Amino acid sequence: MTGMVRVFRRSAAAPKMPPAFARLWTAATVSALGDGAYAAALPLFAVALSKDPVVISLVSVAMVLPHLVVGLVAGALVDRWDRRRTMWVADLWQAALLALAVVAGAVGALGIPELLVLAFLLGVGELFFDVASQAYLPDLLGRDQTLLRRANGRLRGASTAAGQFAGPPVGSFLFALARTVPFLADAVSFVASALLIRTLPSTPVPERVEGRSVWADAREGFRYVVRDRLLLGLALRPAVGNLAFGAVGAVLVLFAQDTLGLSAVGYGFLLAADAVGGLLGAMVVAGPLEKLLGTGTALTLTAVVEGASILVFGLADNPWLAGAMFALCGCGMATTMVLGWSLRQAIVPGRLMGRVAAASRLVSLSAGPLGALLGGWLASAAGLRTPYFAAAAVLLTMTVVTMSMTSNAKVKAALASAVDG
Incomplete structure (x- = not known):
């Protein structure tokens, strides 16, 4: 099957997941728990070193900066490489970085500059893994639209349950024992994930034009997104969200401690409230909402829900009210992603x-820093x-701007064109 061929299976019987997906799901769950x-x-580590909100926000910037610096090149390389191998190598890269951080922390050499470097390099590994996994999944599932929605819901649900519900309280508890213990736990999870991913079936490396540079390939992908109104809209929606949530997340730990009066463990449970909503959005809400309203209208509704919940949170x-609003916002975000x-x-x-x-990630994450x-x-x-307050205003205002780009009519036309192609 060449890269230009798209196969869609539609039958009365629900299609079944291939056995390999269970291993991919397990790897994602284990890694998400450590993350x-x-x-x-x-x-929490950064706050222990500095109470300056600007300094704390720089940690958030460092984590997403790789998407802006090397994102397009990473996408071009993923389309040249074995995508399964890219995923497990990225896992081992992140495990090695975290192990080094544990050693640095043990000898007292882990300060704010070192945290920023760590966050950036981990972001590089995360970038390659995420891009490769998004490209690998359609090949594994034969581009079956029903399977893709189900798989993304399960993967997002696993990421939410393990990474946001179970992981943050565990991380907060481990941090109370010793500052670098959560880093060690994450390193172990990456090793486990890499071992599982190595057992997945390989998929063919996509065909490409011989002699063309990596940068030329990268530009082709970027042009494909910005020239397609639907794909651009799908990228701009999370871009607006990331601008808002970048502002929210940058000072969330300070807001939780100083305004809501939460301890380190309470902060972890606040993050877990977001995860509860995210789990519901990915596993329960996304499919029925799409069937009821259509994809485009469902995406508009989730944007409104996110903006309103952030306003009330602020x-x-x-x-308890803050946690409920965080859960509602998480539900909207997870539904949008799936x-x-x-x-x-x-x-x-x-x-x-x-x-x-x-x-798409470059466009959507560019506003995050x-x-x-x-x-x-x-x-x-x-x-x-x-x-x-600023985040809520941005979300609610920009929803009106982007809603026509991902309308139900445009979604229907794009799916029909993909089947015909």
């Missing part, structure tokens, strides 16, 4: 999937609630 512990521990003094990823994987040619995934810096500045200048 959740690390995600809770990293900002107004909250009660941790529907958006599945649609993109169904309509993009296989030979371009790595580059399109990377270009700006949002993180803006959140830190707004918190310093006008108080810890201000980033939440």
Whole structure:
């Protein structure tokens, strides 16, 4: 099957997942558990070293900066390499970095500059893994649209349950024992994930034009996204969200401690509330909502839900209300991701999937660092609630701008064109 051929299986009987998907799902779950512990521990580690909101926000910037610096090149390389091998090598890369961080912490050599470098290099590994996995999944599932939606829901559900629900409280607890113990736990999870991924079946390396440079391949993927109104809209929706959530996340640990009065363990449970909503969105809400409203209208509704919940969160003094709003926001975000990823994987040619995934992530994540810096500045200048009000305003306003780009009519036309192609 060449990269330009797209196969869609539609029959009365529900298609079945291949046995290899269970191993991929297990690897994702194990890795997500370690990532959740690390995600809770990293900002707590930074806060232990500095209380400056701008400094704390720089850690968030460093984690997403690789997508801006090497994202397009990573997509082009993924489309040249064995995607399964890329995933397990990226896992081992991240495991080695975290092991070094544990050693540095043990000898007292892990400060803010070292945390920023660690966050950036881990982001590089995450970038290659995520792009390769998004390109690998359609090949594994034969580009079956039903299987893709189901698989993305399960993967997102596993990531949410392990990475956001179970992982953060574990990370907060381990951090209370010793600052670098969560890093060690994440390193072990990456090794386990790599071993599982090595057992997956290989897929053919996509065909490419001989003699063409990596950068030329990267530009082709970027042009494919920005010239397609639907794909651009699918990327711009999370871009607006990442601008808002970058501002929110950059000072979340400070807001939780200073405004809501939560301890380190309480902060972990606040992150877990987001995970509860995310699990419901990925596993329960996405499919029925799409059937009821259509993909385009469902994406618009989730954007409105996210904006409204962040506004109420920023107004909250009660941790229980804040947790409920975080859960609602997580539900909207997870639903958006499952529907958006599945649609993109169904309509993009296989030979371009790595580059399109990377270009889409570049567009969607490009606003994240700006949002993180803006959140830190707004918190310093006008108080810890201000980033939440600004984020809600951005989400609700930009929903109106992007809703026509991913309308039900455009989605239907793109799916029909993919089947005909």
